[in-house]
Amino acid sequence: MAPKDIKKTIVITKSALYQWSVMPFGLKNATNIFSRTMAKFFKDLKNKFIKVFIDDGNIHNLNWKDLLQHIRMVFHRFRKVHLKLNLRKCYFGA
Numbered sequence: 001m002a003p004k005d006i007k008k009t010i011v012i013t014k015s016a017l018y019q020w021s022v023m024p025f026g027l028k029n030a031t032n033i034f035s036r037t038m039a040k041f042f043k044d045l046k047n048k049f050i051k052v053f054i055d056d057g058n059i060h061n062l063n064w065k066d067l068l069q070h071i072r073m074v075f076h077r078f079r080k081v082h083l084k085l086n087l088r089k090c091y092f093g094a
Contacts (some may be wrong), residue, residue: 031055041077050074067093 001023003011009020009027022029031054038052049070051058059074061067071092078085 025055041081042074045073064093 001020006019006021009024011018023034025031025034030046035052035054035065038055038057039046040058042052048050049059049061049066051060057074059070061070078081
C-alpha cells in the first residue's frame, strides 16, 4: 500500500485508532489492484512458468529441479519488494 493511502484505512474503536500498513482485502478495489500489480510484477515470466489468477499464483514445471529454481526466483522477487506470503495458504510440490 502506498504510504499516502494508509490514513484512508483508519478504523476507530472504543480504545484506539488502527490503520493498515498493507492493503486489506475487503476494500472495494483491493482485489483488482492486487491482480494488476501481480500481472505487472510477473510480466516477463507470464506463461513461462507462473500463472497469476486474482490472488493466486501457480508456479509449474515438469521436473523438480526446474520447479525449485523457479520457486527461488519468485521468492527472490517477493523479497526484493518486501511482499510476504502466508505459508498456511501455500502448497509446494502439489
